[in-house]
Each structure stands twice: as structure tokens, then as C-alpha cells.
Amino acid sequence: MKGYLLKLAVLIAIGAASGFAHSLAAPFRLEPDAPPAQTIQLGDAGTDSGTDASTTAGTESGSDTGSATGSGLESEQAHEADPEPTPQAGSEPSADAPDAIVLDSLEIDLTTARLLFENGLADFVDARIASEFEAGHIEGAYHITPAMLASGSPAAIDFLRTDTPIVIYCGGGDCDDSKLVAERLQRLFFFEQTHIMTDGFPAWAEADLPVGTGPDPFAE
Amino acid sequence: MPSEASKPVSTLSLIARILLGLVFVIAATNKLVDPGSLAAAIDKFAIPGLTVEDAPWLVKASAYFVPWLELAAALALIAGLWTRAAATILTGMLVAFSVAIWSAAIDRGLSFDCGCFGDLKGFCTGDAGWCNVIQNGVLAGFGIIALAAGGGRASADALLCPDRGPDDDAGDGDIDFA
Numbered sequence: 061m062k063g064y065l066l067k068l069a070v071l072i073a074i075g076a077a078s079g080f081a082h083s084l085a086a087p088f089r090l091e092p093d094a095p096p097a098q099t100i101q102l103g104d105a106g107t108d109s110g111t112d113a114s115t116t117a118g119t120e121s122g123s124d125t126g127s128a129t130g131s132g133l134e135s136e137q138a139h140e141a142d143p144e145p146t147p148q149a150g151s152e153p154s155a156d157a158p159d160a161i162v163l164d165s166l167e168i169d170l171t172t173a174r175l176l177f178e179n180g181l182a183d184f185v186d187a188r189i190a191s192e193f194e195a196g197h198i199e200g201a202y203h204i205t206p207a208m209l210a211s212g213s214p215a216a217i218d219f220l221r222t223d224t225p226i227v228i229y230c231g232g233g234d235c236d237d238s239k240l241v242a243e244r245l246q247r248l249f250f251f252e253q254t255h256i257m258t259d260g261f262p263a264w265a266e267a268d269l270p271v272g273t274g275p276d277p278f279a280e
Numbered sequence: 281m282p283s284e285a286s287k288p289v290s291t292l293s294l295i296a297r298i299l300l301g302l303v304f305v306i307a308a309t310n311k312l313v314d315p316g317s318l319a320a321a322i323d324k325f326a327i328p329g330l331t332v333e334d335a336p337w338l339v340k341a342s343a344y345f346v347p348w349l350e351l352a353a354a355l356a357l358i359a360g361l362w363t364r365a366a367a368t369i370l371t372g373m374l375v376a377f378s379v380a381i382w383s384a385a386i387d388r389g390l391s392f393d394c395g396c397f398g399d400l401k402g403f404c405t406g407d408a409g410w411c412n413v414i415q416n417g418v419l420a421g422f423g424i425i426a427l428a429a430g431g432g433r434a435s436a437d438a439l440l441c442p443d444r445g446p447d448d449d450a451g452d453g454d455i456d457f458a
Binding site: 064067068070071072074075076078079080082083086088089090189191205206207210231235236237239240243244 | 312313314315316317319320323324332336339340341344345346347348349350351352353356362364365366368369391392393398405
């Protein structure tokens, strides 16, 4: 019995030692950094919804869409433009037709995500597994999961704009996949303006906002 | 003891060892590729004390430790080295995983992908649930066979120490420490 327990202990020790060495060699973080705060002024673009190609899925909505943010919009650091930033970005309801969207935290709510979507001011990333993405996703969202970023560089990365907020979401609630994707986009691909829509896709669908279905066009 | 095991029992143990071991090697290597995703998967079970909110360090430690333990035990089982100890670990893990899946997905009704095979799907393709519990039950059956029969004739235990019967201090039919 003593020898049996010793063998158990040795196997467990091998697992623990290997795991510890692995953690030193390839550490990971669960929490992304807070992105730089910014205020996006809504000019005429506020009523010009759906004109940005970034809100449509497909390979044609490529890097040229970055120019869409230039018309009627100005981005600047929040500490310069907004002396009283809101506790969480986008607490104002969209019905009030705000003049600006304040992005001063990692997490954003459904209202802010909707404003960004309707004005074509952000790229959306769905971090859920393929079957969930196929069943329904925010219209025009790219499909990028933590596993895809761990095993290489997904093709959709090339279509994310570097000068535009990226809104990442998963299933809402306790889901951590969006945080992992945000952290990896920051660390591995140097995207700074990554935000997480904490309400997740269920809230988006429940609000009857535009939804797309079908497989990831970049899936191999 | 391996040297005394009957041929059918040895063959059955060999099949059980290889099947269970291969499943765990595949599961472990897929998890090892991306410990971060495994941490997220562990968090989805919402086990009190083992969530990112409660103890992020423990979630991270588990994400590194569990697949390496799976791999070490699975390779030992396939080789037939310390067969009963390795089978105990894998069977115990299967029981623990099943309890966690039952608690989270069935009892509490949470909807999530179990992450049992990392990014791969096993026999169960949907959300975690009864399918995973049954799958684990079948695999645990293989573990119990290996546990009961020991390594059998075709094992490192038998090859390295074929006539150690009376010296089997551990009484587990496996190679003992010198």
C-alpha cells in the first residue's frame, strides 16, 4: 500500500512539476489591460447608420474601411475632452441621441455597443465556438476564438482596423472567452482599443438588433 | 501479479489501457496547446472556489497541472508502468470531471462547452451534459479494468520485473521502488 501511494505521489509530482515549468515558459493572462480612454464625437454620422462597410460580413470589408471613421468623427483622449467621464462607458440610452460616445473602460454595455454598431465605429468580434457563431452572431462580426489566437494568426485579424475600437463578445454572464481574445489581441497583435461587451450575444439578440447567421467565411 | 495473470485478462487489460491512455493523450495534448482556453473552460463550471473571480491563481494552476497529470498518467498506463497507480489517477479524474459536469450542466442547468478535449470534440458535440457523463463512465470502465487486472503480461511492469511476486511489497502488481 505504501508503495502504491508513493507511485501515485510521484505521478502527481511529475504533473505538478511539468505544469509549473510550463507556466514559467508560457504564461497567460486572463484579464486584458484597460484600453486608452477616448471620446468619439458623433457628428452627422449619428444619423448615418449602416453606411460603414465594417458592419457587413465578408472579405470585401477589408482594411479600406478605416477611412469611414474619418468623416464627421473625431477621436481624442478622454482626459482632455471629457472632464467628467461616466463610471461605465455608454450609460446614456441611445434614445437620447448623445453627441459623443465615451469609451473609458474595458467593459462596455449593450447601449454603447449598439451606438458603435449603428454608426459603423467599431469592428465586432465573436469569441464563441463555431457552432454558436453559425447559429447567430452580431451582423458583420468576425469569428475569432481564444483557441484560434493560440494556434496561429486567424485570417480575420487582417481585416480588423487598428485605429478603430474592437468590440469583443461571447455568451455573456461568466463567459471569459471575450477577455481571453481581448488579452491576446493586445499582447500578440498589438491592438489597443479592445472592448468587451459584457452583456454578450444573448442580450444583443434579445434586443432584436441585427444578427447574421452561417459559418465563418474564413474558416479553413 | 502480471506474471500470473491469465491471457484473456492480460489482453483485456492491454486493450483497456491503450484505449483509455490514447484518449487521455489526445485530450491532454490538445489542452496543453492552450492553457488559457482551458482556464476559461474551468471557469465555466462555476465551481465555488475555482472560478476566475474567486481564485484566479487556482484556475491558472489547474489549467497547467491537469493536462500534464493526464499526460503523465496516460503515458504510464499505455506503457503499463505503475499501471494501477496510473489507472487510479485517470479513473479518479474521470469521476471528478463527471461530478463537475453533472453539478454544473445538469443540476444547475448551466450551458457551456465542457472543454474536455481542448479545442477538439469527443463523442459529444453539444453543450456539456449527460453525454459527457456517460462518455466518462465508459472510459472509467476501462480504468477500472486496468485497476483490477494490473498491467498484465504486455506491460513495463511485467517486462522489467517478471518474477518479483513475493517481493511485491506494494501488493499492487506493479513494479516497486527498489
